Amino acid sequence: xxxxxxxxxxxxxxxxxxxxxxxxxxxxxxxxxxxxxxxxxxxxxxxxxxxxxxxxxxxxxxxxxxxxxxxxxxxxxxxxxxxxxxxxxxxxxxxxxxxxxxxxxxxxxxxxxxxxxxxxxxxxxxxxxxxxxxxxxxxxxxxxxxxxxxxxxxxxxxxxxxxxxxxxxxxxxxxxxxxxxxxxxxxxxxxxxxxxxxxxxxxxxxxxxxxxxxxxxxxxxxxxxxxxxxxxxxxxxxxxxxxxxxxxxxxxxxxxxxxxxxxxxxxxxxxxxxxxxxxxxxxxxxxxxxxxxxxxxxxxxxxxxxxxxxxxxxxxxxxxxxxxxxxxxxxxxxxxxxxxxxxxxxxxxxxxxxxxxxxxxxxxxxxxxxxxxxxxxxxxxxxxxxxxxxxxxxxxxxxxxxxxxxxxxxxxxxxxxxxxxxxxxxxxxxxxxxxxxxxxxxxxxxxxxxxxxxxxxxxxxxxxxxxxxxxxxxxxxxxxxxxxxxxxxxxxxxxxxxxxxxxxxxxxxxxxxxxxxxxxxxxxxxxxxxxxxxxxxxxxxxxxxxxxxxxxxxxxxxxxxxxxxxxxxxxxxxxxxxxxxxxxxxxxxxxxxxxxxxxxxxxxxxxxxxxxxxxxxxxxxxxxxxxxxxxxxxxxxxxxxxxxxxxxxxxxxxxxxxxxxxxxxxxxxxxxxxxxxxxxxxxxxxxxxxxxxxxxxxxxxxxxxxxxxxxxxxxxxxxx
Numbered sequence: 260x261x262x263x264x265x266x267x268x269x270x271x272x273x274x275x276x277x278x279x280x281x282x283x284x285x286x287x288x289x290x291x292x293x294x295x296x297x298x299x300x301x302x303x304x305x306x307x308x309x310x311x312x313x314x315x316x317x318x319x320x321x322x323x324x325x326x327x328x329x330x331x332x333x334x335x336x337x338x339x340x341x342x343x344x345x346x347x348x349x350x351x352x353x354x355x356x357x358x359x360x361x362x363x364x365x366x367x368x369x370x371x372x373x374x375x376x377x378x379x380x381x382x383x384x385x386x387x388x389x390x391x392x393x394x395x396x397x398x399x400x401x402x403x404x405x406x407x408x409x410x411x412x413x414x415x416x417x418x419x420x421x422x423x424x425x426x427x428x429x430x431x432x433x434x435x436x437x438x439x440x441x442x443x444x445x446x447x448x449x450x451x452x453x454x455x456x457x458x459x460x461x462x463x464x465x466x467x468x469x470x471x472x473x474x475x476x477x478x479x480x481x482x483x484x485x486x487x488x489x490x491x492x493x494x495x496x497x498x499x500x501x502x503x504x505x506x507x508x509x510x511x512x513x514x515x516x517x518x519x520x521x522x523x524x525x526x527x528x529x530x531x532x533x534x535x536x537x538x539x540x541x542x543x544x545x546x547x548x549x550x551x552x553x554x555x556x557x558x559x560x561x562x563x564x565x566x567x568x569x570x571x572x573x574x575x576x577x578x579x580x581x582x583x584x585x586x587x588x589x590x591x592x593x594x595x596x597x598x599x600x601x602x603x604x605x606x607x608x609x610x611x612x613x614x615x616x617x618x619x620x621x622x623x624x625x626x627x628x629x630x631x632x633x634x635x636x637x638x639x640x641x642x643x644x645x646x647x648x649x650x651x652x653x654x655x656x657x658x659x660x661x662x663x664x665x666x667x668x669x670x671x672x673x674x675x676x677x678x679x680x681x682x683x684x685x686x687x688x689x690x691x692x693x694x695x696x697x698x699x700x701x702x703x704x705x706x707x708x709x710x711x712x713x714x715x716x717x718x719x720x721x722x723x724x725x726x727x728x729x730x731x732x733x734x735x736x737x738x739x740x741x742x743x744x745x746x747x748x749x750x751x752x753x754x755x756x757x758x759x760x761x762x763x764x765x766x767x768x769x770x771x772x773x774x775x776x777x778x779x780x781x782x783x784x785x786x787x788x789x790x791x792x793x794x795x796x797x798x799x800x801x802x803x804x805x806x807x808x809x810x811x812x813x814x815x816x817x818x819x820x821x822x823x824x825x826x827x828x829x830x831x832x833x834x835x836x837x838x839x840x841x842x843x844x845x846x847x848x849x850x851x852x853x854x855x856x857x858x859x860x861x862x863x864x865x866x867x868x869x870x871x872x873x874x875x876x877x878x879x880x881x882x883x884x885x886x887x888x889x890x891x892x893x894x895x896x897x898x899x900x901x902x903x904x905x906x907x908x909x910x911x912x913x914x915x916x917x918x919x920x921x922x923x924x925x926x927x928x929x930x931x932x933x934x935x936x937x938x939x940x941x942x943x944x945x946x947x948x949x950x951x952x953x954x955x956x957x958x959x960x961x962x963x964x965x966x967x968x969x970x971x972x973x974x975x976x977x978x979x
Contacts (some may be wrong), residue, residue, distance in 0.1 A: 275299055316351070494589045699902050741921065
């Protein structure tokens with residue numbers, strides 16, 4: 260194969276061929292050629308291809324138009340100027356030893372460069388998702404201008420215009436009339452293409468026909484059956500409560516699947532399949548229930564629809580992955596929020612049914628955020644959004660004095676978890692009625708302030724630092740203890756000399772082993788966003804991330820360089836903390852890591868636990884990191900002595916407002932009822948300003964304190 264000299268003079272403005280190279284995938288090679296071609300003012304098309312052997316790529320101006328008549332003096336000519344110029348440009352990609360090699364066969368063009376990408380029909384093709392949106396909105400009676408507006412909101416770089424939308428609508432209309440499957444060219448309004456050179460689209464049936472498919476019919480049937488069942492449970496009484504389910508279809512991407520939503524104001528115990536609304540993935544109503552005679556009200560889509568769409572669509576990209584959402588008005592979900600009227604969380608641990616909640620085990624603490632009710636359910640969207648972002652592990656949100664939203668990746672998952680949540684809410688209420696504390700591991704008696712501590716909150720004598728005599732022990736009135744982790748429970752050296760070096764040494768190994776997993780892709784997207792912000796802000800250590808087509812190894816290497824720089828700078832950012840949590844989790848699971856706590860910690864925790872004192876932790880490290888250290892410690896699993904874990908989702912540890920949030924979350928009205936132990940002076944000041952009683956922990960390796968700092972100090976938990 261002859262390779263052209265890239266420096267050879269070309270008549271007219273120079274349009275360079277793409278740089279030759281080696282690529283891991285055919286798609287990477289095609290993307291490389293296409294992106295470079297656009298930067299030079301030309302576009303490509305595939306001339307010949309064998310998917311696993313070779314691909315021949317030419318300019319989209321290559322070739323000539325065929326004459327309309329084969330012979331005769333008056334051969335019919337095209338009235339419009341031709342776009343094709345028989346351009347000789349041609350490059351070839353060949354597969355050899357699992358790699359694709361790009362070579363130049365002819366790098367010249369015989370035409371001027373294009374002034375805009377819209378000059379190329381292939382650039383005006385719609386993607387598969389855009390075709391589906393056009394189908395859905397056309398079925399809903401939307402005009403091309405309205406459809407184009409929605410498409411441009413989703414993709415500001417879209418260069419297609421209303422004529423392209425008209426063309427697709429015409430193809431869909433002809434397809435519907437013929438009731439035949441559409442081809443790729445019918446959907447896009449052009450020739451089928453592949454590999455990212457054009458956007459190949461394939462659909463199976465007309466939209467009208469799709470509404471009558473087995474999948475939609477079955478989804479309607481079991482959705483109405485679930486409504487009738489949940490009425491018997493007391494979740495959907497008084498026409499309240501609702502459910503939404505995505506219509507599962509493997510041929511359609513999950514974010515584009517149709518959505519079924521139950522109506523509002525109907526007797527749920529009499530629901531039938533035809534009563535369900537059918538919505539597009541963007542919220543357009545495609546099918547409404549039929550009108551029923553008096554005394555039935557006209558059908559109305561539930562007021563929860565905006566919330567359902569928020570959970571089912573927006574957060575599918577953020578690990579929520581909701582395929583079904585249940586909104587229950589069960590009495591237990593309402594009453595449990597009234598027992599602690601100022602708390603922003605429902606917490607419970609050591610209950611068997613916690614195992615039925617995704618990502619939780621028996622010993623785990625289940626945390627469900629509580630948001631405040633509003634006059635209209637649609638107004639809950641903002642607070643629901645904030646709750647889901649603040650609690651990424653949750654699959655439920657309680658609404659005070661109202662009910663609960665529960666979701667899962669399918670209707671089975673959502674129903675199972677809803678049953679477990681209601682069981683736990685009911686158990687908490689009954690434990691409370693019996694005077695037992697549902698939030699502690701032992702569910703022991705709820706104690707009054709004096710009942711726990713046994714004194715009026717004063718110290719009988721001046722504190723003697725380091726002394727363990729009962730005459731000199733701190734005797735506070737608090738019924739809760741809040742403990743810092745680093746420098747208080749565990750040595751600072753364990754964090755700086757063990758955990759950080761472990762994540763530093765294993766970040767490349769972790770990314771390489773899990774690169775294609777959904778969890779790691781979420782971490783990578785967070786890192787990309789953080790690195791882009793760093794580059795824009797001029798962070799010296801930030802390294803640009805290359806495009807994927809250069810190969811996984813180079814991409815991972817650039818991520819490793821950025822992460823190592825972040826660890827070295829001890830940056831407290833979500834993208835880094837989340838990735839470190841994953842790496843540490845692997846280390847603890849493989850027994851490469853063991854949590855280290857001071858010798859007095861397990862003794863003190865056991866003593867406080869036996870006395871009925873609630874103990875919480877508050878750290879700049881994530882809740883998962885805290886639990887990893889304490890569940891895999893050198894003294895075994897210490898989580899059984901703890902009632903909860905707080906991290907910076909409550910706020911910065913050096914800000915007073917964070918401690919007010921913790922007080923509200925735990926349900927403590929009087930700040931002095933909480934006793935805080937930390938080794939950081941600024942944290943002690945912030946907690947004291949919030950009204951907490953504070954002592955500073957003096958441990959080996961901790962930093963110096965200011966002179967005359969004004970706080971009591973301890974060298975061991977046994978002094979408390």
